[in-house]
Amino acid sequence: MKSATSFLLAARQCEIAELEELARTSELVGVIGRFVHALQRERGICNVFLGSHGRRFAAQRLRQVEECSQVEGEVRAQLEALETGSRCVRNGSRLFSRVAMVLHALDGLPALRARVARQALSARDATAAYVKLVTGLLGVVFEAADSATDPKVSRALVALFNFMQGKELAGQERALGAGVFAAGFIDASGQQQWRHLIESQETCFQVFADFADAEVLRAERASREPAVLAEVERLRRLGGSTRRELDPNLSQAWYDWATRRIDAMRAVEDVLARHLRELCEARIAQARSELRDQSAMLAALASDPAAGPGGSFGPHLERSILDLLQEQSRRLQQMGDELDAVRASLNERKVVERAKGLLMAHRQLSEDDAYKALRQMAMNQNRRIVDVAEAVLSLAEVLPGASD
Amino acid sequence: MKSATSFLLAARQCEIAELEELARTSELVGVIGRFVHALQRERGICNVFLGSHGRRFAAQRLRQVEECSQVEGEVRAQLEALETGSRCVRNGSRLFSRVAMVLHALDGLPALRARVARQALSARDATAAYVKLVTGLLGVVFEAADSATDPKVSRALVALFNFMQGKELAGQERALGAGVFAAGFIDASGQQQWRHLIESQETCFQVFADFADAEVLRAERASREPAVLAEVERLRRLGGSTRRELDPNLSQAWYDWATRRIDAMRAVEDVLARHLRELCEARIAQARSELRDQSAMLAALASDPAAGPGGSFGPHLERSILDLLQEQSRRLQQMGDELDAVRASLNERKVVERAKGLLMAHRQLSEDDAYKALRQMAMNQNRRIVDVAEAVLSLAEVLPGASD
Numbered sequence: 001m002k003s004a005t006s007f008l009l010a011a012r013q014c015e016i017a018e019l020e021e022l023a024r025t026s027e028l029v030g031v032i033g034r035f036v037h038a039l040q041r042e043r044g045i046c047n048v049f050l051g052s053h054g055r056r057f058a059a060q061r062l063r064q065v066e067e068c069s070q071v072e073g074e075v076r077a078q079l080e081a082l083e084t085g086s087r088c089v090r091n092g093s094r095l096f097s098r099v100a101m102v103l104h105a106l107d108g109l110p111a112l113r114a115r116v117a118r119q120a121l122s123a124r125d126a127t128a129a130y131v132k133l134v135t136g137l138l139g140v141v142f143e144a145a146d147s148a149t150d151p152k153v154s155r156a157l158v159a160l161f162n163f164m165q166g167k168e169l170a171g172q173e174r175a176l177g178a179g180v181f182a183a184g185f186i187d188a189s190g191q192q193q194w195r196h197l198i199e200s201q202e203t204c205f206q207v208f209a210d211f212a213d214a215e216v217l218r219a220e221r222a223s224r225e226p227a228v229l230a231e232v233e234r235l236r237r238l239g240g241s242t243r244r245e246l247d248p249n250l251s252q253a254w255y256d257w258a259t260r261r262i263d264a265m266r267a268v269e270d271v272l273a274r275h276l277r278e279l280c281e282a283r284i285a286q287a288r289s290e291l292r293d294q295s296a297m298l299a300a301l302a303s304d305p306a307a308g309p310g311g312s313f314g315p316h317l318e319r320s321i322l323d324l325l326q327e328q329s330r331r332l333q334q335m336g337d338e339l340d341a342v343r344a345s346l347n348e349r350k351v352v353e354r355a356k357g358l359l360m361a362h363r364q365l366s367e368d369d370a371y372k373a374l375r376q377m378a379m380n381q382n383r384r385i386v387d388v389a390e391a392v393l394s395l396a397e398v399l400p401g402a403s404d
Numbered sequence: 405m406k407s408a409t410s411f412l413l414a415a416r417q418c419e420i421a422e423l424e425e426l427a428r429t430s431e432l433v434g435v436i437g438r439f440v441h442a443l444q445r446e447r448g449i450c451n452v453f454l455g456s457h458g459r460r461f462a463a464q465r466l467r468q469v470e471e472c473s474q475v476e477g478e479v480r481a482q483l484e485a486l487e488t489g490s491r492c493v494r495n496g497s498r499l500f501s502r503v504a505m506v507l508h509a510l511d512g513l514p515a516l517r518a519r520v521a522r523q524a525l526s527a528r529d530a531t532a533a534y535v536k537l538v539t540g541l542l543g544v545v546f547e548a549a550d551s552a553t554d555p556k557v558s559r560a561l562v563a564l565f566n567f568m569q570g571k572e573l574a575g576q577e578r579a580l581g582a583g584v585f586a587a588g589f590i591d592a593s594g595q596q597q598w599r600h601l602i603e604s605q606e607t608c609f610q611v612f613a614d615f616a617d618a619e620v621l622r623a624e625r626a627s628r629e630p631a632v633l634a635e636v637e638r639l640r641r642l643g644g645s646t647r648r649e650l651d652p653n654l655s656q657a658w659y660d661w662a663t664r665r666i667d668a669m670r671a672v673e674d675v676l677a678r679h680l681r682e683l684c685e686a687r688i689a690q691a692r693s694e695l696r697d698q699s700a701m702l703a704a705l706a707s708d709p710a711a712g713p714g715g716s717f718g719p720h721l722e723r724s725i726l727d728l729l730q731e732q733s734r735r736l737q738q739m740g741d742e743l744d745a746v747r748a749s750l751n752e753r754k755v756v757e758r759a760k761g762l763l764m765a766h767r768q769l770s771e772d773d774a775y776k777a778l779r780q781m782a783m784n785q786n787r788r789i790v791d792v793a794e795a796v797l798s799l800a801e802v803l804p805g806a807s808d
Binding site (some may be wrong): 015076107325353 | 418511
C-alpha cells in the first residue's frame with residue numbers, strides 16, 4: 001500500500017519531470033529565437049529588394065534564405081523531438097495547436113519567397129506575411145512561458161518572451177522607417193504608428209528588465225552601443241517630423257543603424273537562452289539532490305532503532321516526517337504564489353487576445369484588422385493597447401448579445 | 405517529418421489525455437466526499453460520547469468507526485490507482501503533496517480513536533483532530549479543481565468543492581451548537597463564532613449555486629426539507645442568544661435536526677459526483693468523436709484529386725486546413741478564458757492561505773493559530789476572512805522585512 005512518504009517522494013519526482021519538460025521546451029524556445037532573427041533579417045532584405053525593384057540585395061536575399069532554411073531545419077528537428085504521443089506535455093493542447101499554426105505558416109514560406117523573387121507582391125504585403133510568421137513563433141514562446149511550473153524558470157521565460165517581442169517591434173520599426181525615408185515624407189498616421197512602435201518596444205523592455213536576472217541585465221547594458229543608439233534617436237527625430245522633406249539617402253543609413261541595434265539584441269537573446277538552459281539544469285540538479293536527501297532521510301528513519309516493528313515510526317520520528325511534509329507543502333505553496341505573480345505579467349497579452357477575439361466575432365473582422373482597430377483606438381486615445389482592450393471587454397459586458 | 409496536421413491531431417489527443425486524467429481525479433473526489441461524510445459522523449458521535457463521559461453513543465461509535473474504515477479502504481484503493489511513477493499527472497507535485505499529508509494524518513487515526521475510546525482527550529481536542537483530517541481531504545479536492553483543464557469540468561469541481569466545504573462548516577456548526585446547548589449557555593465569543601460559521605456556509609453555498617448546473621441545483625432545492633430548516637433556524641436563534649439559560653435537553657434535538665440537514669446534503673453530493681462523472685465521460689466521448697472527424701476530414705483532403713503530388717494540398721484545401729487550425733485555436737482560447745474565470749473563484753482561498761503563511765512566518769504562529777487570528781480579525785471587524793487576508797497581505801508589502 002502506498003504510504004505518505006511514497007507520495008512525498010512522488011511529488012518530488014513529478015516536479016523533476018516537469019522541470020525536465022521545461023528544459024526541453026526552453027531548448028525549443030532558444031532555437032526559435034535564432035529562427036526569428038533570421039526571418040527578421042530576411043524580411044528586412046526583402047523590403048529593400050522589393051522597394052528597389054529588385055536592383056538591390058538580390059544576392060543577400062538568396063544567402064539569407066539559405067541561412068534561414070538551415071535554422072528552420074533545426075526548429076523542425078526540435079519540434080520532432082517534442083514527443084507528441086506517449087508522454088503528456090503540460091499545456092500540450094495549446095502548445096501543439098500553436099505549433100500546428102507555425103508549421104502551416106512555414107509550409108507557405110517557399111511560395112512567399114517565390115513571389116518575392118518574381119516581385120509579385122508589394123514590400124508592405126511581404127512584410128505583413130513575415131510579421132505573421134514571427135507572431136506565430138512568438139506565440140509558441142508565450143505558451144511555453146505560460147505553462148512553466150517553476151517560478152524561476154517562468155521569470156526567465158517571461159523576460160525572454162518580452163525581449164523577443166521588443167526586438168520584433170524594433171524590426172517592424174526598422175521596416176517602417178526604411179519605407180518612410182525611401183518615400184521622402186511621412187504623414188500623420190505614419191508618425192503615430194512610429195511613435196506607437198517605439199512606446200510598445202519600451203513597454204516590452206521594461207517587463208524584460210523587471211523579470212531578467214542580474215547577469216542578463218548586465219549583458220543587456222553592455223550590448224548597448226551609445227553611438228548606435230544616438231544615431232537611431234537622431235534618425236527617429238528626423239524621420240518622425242512631417243515639417244520637411246526627407247533625404248531618401250537616409251533610408252540606407254537608417255536601415256544600417258537600426259540593424260546594428262537589432263543585431264546587438266540578438267547577442268542578448270543568446271545570453272538569455274543560455275541563462276534559461278543553465279537555470280533548468282541547476283533546478284533539475286537541485287531537485288534530484290533534494291530527492292536523494294529525502295529518500296536517504298526516510299530510509300534512515302525507517303531503520304532507526306527507535307522505529308517500531310515492521311518499520312513503523314515512533315512518535316519522535318513521526319515528528320520528523322511531519323516536518324518534511326510541512327516543509328514540502330510550504331515550499332510548493334510559496335512556489336505557486338510566486339508563479340501566480342509572474343504569470344500575471346502575461347495576462348496583459350491575454351486581455352488583448354480576448355478583445356481581439358471579441359472584435360472578430362462581433363464586427364466580423366479578420367484577426368489582423370481586429371488588432372489594427374485596437375491599435376488605432378489606442379493611438380487615437382493616446383492609451384496603451386491593453387487599456388483599450390480592457391475597455392472593449394468591459395463595454396462588451398454591458399452591450400446586448402456581446403457576451404456569448 | 406511532423407506536419408501541421410499531425411500537431412493539430414496531437415493537440416486534440418493531449419486534450420483527451422487531460423480529460424481522462426480529470427475523470428480519474430473526479431472518481432477520487434467522489435470517494436473522498438463519502439469518506440468526509442463518514443468522518444463527520446464519527447466526529448459528531450465522538451463529541452456526544454466524550455461529552456457524556458462515555459455513557460452515550462458507545463455502540464454507535466464502534467459501528468461508525470467500522471463504516472469509516474471501509475470507506476477509507478476505498479479512498480486508499482483510489483490513491484493506489486493514481487499512478488505516481490510513469491505517467492505524468494497534471495499539477496502532480498501539489499496533488500501528491502496533499503495526498504501525502506492526508507495519508508500521514510490517516511496513519512494517526514487508529515491512535516486518535518484509541519484515545520477517544522479511553523476518554524483520554526476532550527471533546528474539543530477530538531473535534532479539532534477530525535477537523536484537521538477533513539481539511540486535508542478537502543485540500544485534495546481543491547487541488548483537483550485548481551488543476552482541471554476543461555472549463556465545464558472545472559465548474560463542476562468548483563461547485564462540488566464549495567458544497568463540500570459548506571457541508572463541513574455545517575458539521576462544525578453542529579458540534580459547536582451541541583456543546584453550547586449541553587453547557588446551557590453561550591458567551592459573546594461563542595456567539596460570534598456561531599454567526600461566523602453560518603455566514604461562511606452561506607458564502608460557500610452561494611459559490612456552489614453560481615457554478616453548479618441546473619440539474620444539480622434542482623436536486624439541491626429538492627433536498628431541502630422546510631421543516632428541518634425551520635427547526636435548525638429556531639434552535640440557532642435560541643442557542644445564539646446570551647439572554648437566557650439554555651435547556652441542556654435541546655443539545656440532542658439540535659444534534660438530530662442538524663444531522664438531518666447534513667445528511668440531506670450528502671444526497672446532493674452524490675448527485676454532484678455523478679454529474680461530474682457523466683460530464684467527464686461526455687467530454688471524453690465528444691473529444692474522441694471530434695478527433696475522428698478531424699482525422700477523417702484530413703484523410704479526405706489528402707486523397708482529394710485536387711491535392712498535389714505526394715499528398716500536398718492545393719490552395720483550396722490549404723484553406724480548409726487553415727480553417728481547421730483557426731477553429732481549434734479559437735476554441736482553445738475560449739476554453740482558456742472560461743477556465744481563468746472559473747479559477748478566479750478559487751483565488752479567495754489562495755489569498756487566505758497566503759495570509760496564513762505570512763502570519764506563520766512572521767509571528768511564529770502555528771497554522772491553526774494563524775487561521776484563528778485571521779478569523780478573529782474578521783469577526784472583530786465584521787468583515788469576510790478573505791478581505792482581512794487581503795489587508796494582511798497588502799500591509800505586509802509596506803512593512804519592512806515582511807516580503808521575503
